[in-house]
Amino acid sequence: MRIVMAGASGFLGARLADRWRRSGHDITRLVRRPPGAGEAAWTPSQGRLDPAVLAGADAVVNLAGANIGARRWTASYRNVLRASRVDSTDTIARAIAKLPPGDRPRTLLQSSAVGWYGDTGDQEVAEEAPAGTTFLADLCRVWEAAARPAEDAGARVVLLRTAPVLDRQGSPLKPLLPLFKLGGGARIGGGRQWMAWIALADWLAAADFLLEREELAGPVNLVSAQQCTNLEFTRELARQLRRPALLTVPGPVLDLVLGELAGEAQRSQRAIPGVLRDAGFSWAYPDIQSALAAALRPQPAMTR
Template sequence: MRILMAGASGFLGTRLLGRFTADGHQVTRLVRRPPRGPDERQWDPSAAQLDPGVVADADAVVNLAGAGVGDRRWNAGYKQLIRSSRVDSTTTLAITMAGLPAADRPRVLLNASAVGWYGDTGDRAVEEDAPAGEGFLADVCRVWEAATRPAEDADVRVVRLRTGLPLDRHGGMLKPQLLPMRLGISGKLGGGRQWWPCLSMADFLDATAFVLARDDVAGPVNMVGPAPVTNAEFTRELARLLHRPAFVPVPALALKVALGGFATEALSSSRVLPGALTRAGFSYRHPDLTSALKAALTT
């Protein structure tokens, strides 16, 4: 399959690029700088600039573009970048796809989203049919997903990947926890009662490849594991596998001082279940936290 990919240099993008290549797909990467090789094409989503011919050459489009939500302390400017980087890239791709003749359109758009769509769910379990919640990330996800509509209206199969917390010791939410945990100066965040929708990196990659190939899967898909855990449970299990104590909880106030606005999201609860994947028959390699963490710590 010929895949056009945006966001291939990010934490998830680099891993997904490797998976697509290993599966034998031909991947062309969209980059904002001048291309450095034959597998790159330049675009400028902030100016809605993308050569339609580049899109017409693809069978599928995969869009993971967006500024990292945990990369920097949030201020008004960075919050705007989080929003615009997602909406601009999605809008540019969706409108370009819709503007092509039907015979030239890619068959599918896999577009990133996040479990932030649901806001803070507390102890309430939710699946894909739950409405958008409240808060900054929920608002971002709402407009982000809405930006795919032109492609959907043009009869492109659109899958919105509402991704949770893929576990990988080299990045994401796990990496910054490892050193403090190994030093014995880590613990649960706040009260630790918030639910974390984790999954192994292998399962994230498998699930993405699964929905890419399944013509009967469309709409929102929760990219999470089948057994969400609380932050306290996650912390205890990580400490056990690393043979370290976890007696130093991080107070909510300290998180708010260190992280600013992002602290509210870090302390929110997302008890999200993979309804669409389960109904489609997806099989997890690591269906529980222990298996997922062991995989993350050894690969």
């Protein structure tokens, strides 16, 4: 396939592009600098993308967006988080819609997040559940809505509601590992809140699955087959690292250190993979034990 990718230099995008190149797909990366080989320029903050870049592509994949956990959520950074997602999605969707049907990509795989659901407590939520009332839920709502021009033009739009992806090189594991290795592992609050997560290998396999399955469209929860609580996650990570995890991080301390982002860490989110499960997707690492074991293994370097 010929695939155009935005966000191909990010943690997930780089690994997905590498996987697809190995599989023989032709990847064109959208970049906000002078383009090199296999690249095309765009300026999403100004809504600038030549539709000809997308013409004839089989699929477009948009994983662009500023890092949720990179900084405290000041008012200015909340605007960055929103604009980086909405501008990129709107620019791509409108460029797809401008193309004649014969040149239009059949598929748009559009990034989103399980933050759509907000705090769900102990309730399981599948893709049909409404958006929550948190900042992230509102962000996901406008983010997904920005893809509507592509859907209205007849493209198959798949909204990838991604959970935190478990890999030693990415968040949330990368910042946690030094603390746990020093015996400073800690549950958050009471630890009873449910965590949404997915193993990196399963996220990549799900992206493959959704690229190929043309009957699937709309929101899809990219989450594990089995859920776990924060306490279960903490105990299992400590066990695999052979370190104690006896501490608790109280909510007020998180609030002091992380600001509004701390609220997300303390919310309970029991998202289930309804669409993937019903479509017959098979998880390589369905439970937290196998997923953490895979995440902690050294991995081969990516090709360029």
